[in-house]
Amino acid sequence: MLEVKTPEEVLALIQKEFKPLGEAExxxxxEAPGRVLAEDITAEEYVPDFDRSMVDGYACRAADTFGCSEAIPAILNVAGEVLMGQAAAFTLPRDACAYVPTGGAIPRGADCAVMIEYTEDYGDGTVGILKPGSPGMNLIFRGDDVCPGKPILKAGRVLTAQDIGALAAIGKTQVPVVRKLKVGVISTGDELVPPEQTPGPGQVRDVNTPLLTAMLREFGAEILDFGIVADDEELLRETLRLAVRECDAVILSGGSSVGVKDAACRIIEEMGKLLLHGIAVKPGKPTILGKTGNKPLVGLPGHPVAACTVAKLFVLPLLERLMGREQESYTLPAELTESVGANHGREQINACRLRRENGRLLAMPIRSKAGLITQLAGADGYFIITRDCEGLPKGSEVQVYQY
Amino acid sequence: MLEVKTPEEVLALIQKEFKPLGEAExxxxxEAPGRVLAEDITAEEYVPDFDRSMVDGYACRAADTFGCSEAIPAILNVAGEVLMGQAAAFTLPRDACAYVPTGGAIPRGADCAVMIEYTEDYGDGTVGILKPGSPGMNLIFRGDDVCPGKPILKAGRVLTAQDIGALAAIGKTQVPVVRKLKVGVISTGDELVPPEQTPGPGQVRDVNTPLLTAMLREFGAEILDFGIVADDEELLRETLRLAVRECDAVILSGGSSVGVKDAACRIIEEMGKLLLHGIAVKPGKPTILGKTGNKPLVGLPGHPVAACTVAKLFVLPLLERLMGREQESYTLPAELTESVGANHGREQINACRLRRENGRLLAMPIRSKAGLITQLAGADGYFIITRDCEGLPKGSEVQVYQY
Incomplete structure (x- = not known):
């Protein structure tokens, strides 16, 4: 029998036993927002690709304006006008300027742009500059933002809308991303009926399939639903075999009876290797992890709150590992509105709601005996009470992981 | 001319001028994860719908076990076994017990369940109870989690995977959600080419359409892309008219030239009402907001960093208002790794990267002169420097909004 592992040991085990698939498309x-970048992205072009003005005004040589003032403007000949979206297809002679719009190209010879507010158009083909320029003033030079070879985004990043904007700017309209994982979801239990069905006596609705499907889809996986399997070893074996053939990872939940857990362990050992039987976390202790090749087989607890907790804490990191996804998740420091007791010896995961009040962020722990709906619906996140802690008093600071 | 408004005034204006559409489906x-709940959800059933055991063991009357111990067990007749997923279709006589699995139904008459670890099967149809029970011990009673009429989820909530689990548990498999908003996106500018195209002299790629599309889709809107419109008032008028007919909101970006901004204002005034011309925020000042009926028409700055900032700060709250979406977003307190200067008189929005180091969360401000790719790609979030602040020293705590 494998011993119960701590959460840290489980996370280390995941890193040790599984490798990134390394399959890109x-x-x-x-279509790339939310997808995981498979390769580093490096710029291949200059952005911008020409010297641009940052203001509406006149492009000129700064030296021609030195010493000017409102009292004694520098008088420059208007040598032309640059139109938006067009090349500045002329070279500026000395003592001349050219009108440029914001974002417009700068003619050769010009080294600054003077805002229109500091100029006066005399209407006779000359313009007075009322404030001296300096070389580079109000200009963006070719490649100021990006030069060929500049690293833009790192492999493993989950692409945001901003990243998509950056990719657009450098013309990277095809993007190498990690292919979506196919994850098989199986619920087991003689007591389960599909949520659409009204449970008969002794029956309950299958919550884990829709919950895990929603969570893993949001994470970016493709879900293959293998339905509800009765507590029958042969049926479970067949379903697991089928799921492993079609999927990159298989998540089994339920099997609250000892017999089914044992059967799942036997089947995993037949198919590959059992890595873990039990995590020192509450809720979530009766968790199994095994593998066949590089494909993880996870047995989650049957209770939806426990299944959800283990999925968040260990299944998502496992899928991250397979995808080479590197995304930190940050916690929110919040103040506990009530004291919370904890079981000595196991890390305790406590769901909570969040509320802001007078600039402070408050975490309201959710408790209930049965704890199914009450702990799931409306929760904003969870905090962790470490194994060596017997509880937290009201007013303690907790770190909240958002759902 | 309308005066420049502070960010707070703009958010108040949005609340005042726009109403939730109130259209549900x-x-x-x-399909509901990420969607906005249109009505409060209330339970219509009991969860669980029967008294259940929380342990594998024997259901019995607590009174029959009072005073027992390992030395003097209470000897009970095994009156039956409850199978998982089946009713406990018998009543327990006195001095009797029935085997129940975790989650199994409790027979009538039983008022507690004793864990199998505290029992001894004598193999003769009797079981010894080694530890006294107490009424209610290890049981979940019918409706302990949810009773009909219990509020489960509130209208306006963005549904999470956990919420989907709760909906499954109460059999709410059809969910009333706010219908998706149709948002029209228009980019203007003679200098713009689609990202797929290599820009010619004086041209740049259109970054705003893909950036805004990705951001608004992630938010849950349906995007209608009206493409790139040249700086031409009549063309802009036609496109805006078309977009307003088909969409719930129209987001125009670009028009960096004064002429186009003026044209956009004129067109908005023809079509409805101009509400705002300029926000005291950096970047993002040249922003226009108008409406025709309850449909917002937004003119964003052309610079992608500014467009992105204004979209985050004001367009998303505007769409939230139309949807009746009520979702708090929380900030992460982080420590500035470098000092940041600010322009007196305008709220400054500064992009940053985040890094955790020795348990501290660090915010690394992103700066650059041109600031397009550099400020977009790889940023993790942004922080705000208030209008009355001239800068923040290294080591200051900032509140980071995550992208």
């Missing part, structure tokens, strides 16, 4: 950048 | 709960 090219997709359009418009 | 029924969808399957499996």
């Amino acid at each position: 090219q997709i359009s950048y418009t | 029924q969808i399957s709960y499996t």
Whole structure:
């Protein structure tokens, strides 16, 4: 029998036993938000690709304006006008200027742009500059933002809308992303009926399939639903075999009876290797992890709150590992509105609601005996009470992981 | 000319001038994650719908076990076994017990369940109870978690995976959600080419359409892309008219030239009412907001960093208002790794990267002169420097909004 592991040991085990799949696909950048970048992205072009003005005004040589003032303007000949979206297809002679719009190209010879507010158009083909320029003033030079070879985004990043904007700017409209994982979801239990069905006596609705499906889809996985399997070893074996063939990872939940847990362990040992039987976390202790090749087989507890907790804490990191996804998740420091007791010896995961009040963030722990709906619906996140802690008094600071 | 408004004034204006659409649709709960709940959800059933055991063991009357111990067990007749998923279709006589699995139904007459660890099967149809029970011990009673009429989820909530689990548990498989908003996106500018195209001299790629599309889709809107419109008032008028007919909101970006901004204002005034011309925020000052009926028309700055900032700060709250979406977003307190200067008189929005180091969360401000890719790609969030602040020293605590 494998011993119960601490959460840290489980996370280390995941890193040790599983490798990133390393399978990428090219997709359009418009489909890429939320996907995991498979390769580093490096610029291949200059952005901008020409010297641009940052203001509406006149491009000129700064030296031609030195010493000017409102009292004694520098008088420059208007040598032309640059139109938006067009090249500045002329070279500026000395003592001349050219009108440029914001974002417009700068003619050769010009080294600054003077805002229109500091100029006066005399209407005779000359303009007075009322404030001296300096070289580079109000200009963005070619490549100021990006030069070929500049690293833009790192492999492993989950692409945001801003990243998509950056990819658009450098013309990277096909993006290498990690292919979506196919995750098989199986619920076991003689007592389960699909949520659409009204439970008969002794029956309850299958909560884990829709819950895990929603969570893993949001994470970016493709879900294959293998339905509800009765507590029958042969049926479970067949379903697991089928799921492993079609999926990159298989998540089994339920099997609250000892017999089914044992059966799942036996089947995993037949198919590959059992890595873990039990995590020192509450809720979530009766968790199994095994593998066949590089494919994880996870047995989650049957209770939805426990299944959800283990999925968040260990299944998502496991899928991250397979995908080479590198995304930190940050916690929110919040103040406990009530004291919370804890079981000595196991890390305790406590769901909570969040509320802001007078600039402070408050965490309201959710408790209940049965704890199914009450702990799931409306929760904003959870905090962890470490194994060596017997409880937290009201007013303690907790670190909240958001759902 | 309308005066420049502070960010707070703009948010108040949005609340005042726009009303929630109040249009709902029924969808399957499996499609509901990320959608906005249109009505409060109340339970219509009991969860669980029968008294259940929380342990594997023997259901019995606590009174029959009072005073027992390992030395003097209470000897009970085994009156039956409850199977998982089946009714406990018998009543327990006195001095009797029945085997129940975790989650199994409790027979009538039993008022507690004793864990199997505290029992001894004598193999003769009797079981010894080694530890006294107490009424209610290890049981979940019918409706302990949810009773009919219990409020489960509030209208306006963005549904999470956990919420989907709760909906499954109460059999709410059709869910009333706010219908998706149709948002029209228009980019203007003679200098813009689609990202797929290599820009010619004086041209740049259109970054705002893909950036805003990704951001608004992630938010849950349906995007209608009206493409790139040249700086031409008549063309802009036609496109805006078309977009307003088909959409719930129209987001125009670009028009960096004064002429186009003026044209956009004129068109908005023809079509409805101009509400705002300029926000005291950096970047993002040249922002326009108008409406026709309850449909917002937004003119964002052309610079992608500014467009992105204004979209985050004001367009998303505007769409939230239309949807009746009520979702708090929480900030992460982080420590500035470098000092940041600020322009007196305008709220400054500063992009940053986040890094955890020795348990502290660090915010690394992103700066650059041109600030397009550099400020977009790889940023993790942004912080705000208030209008009355001239800068923040290294080591200051900032509140980071995550992208």
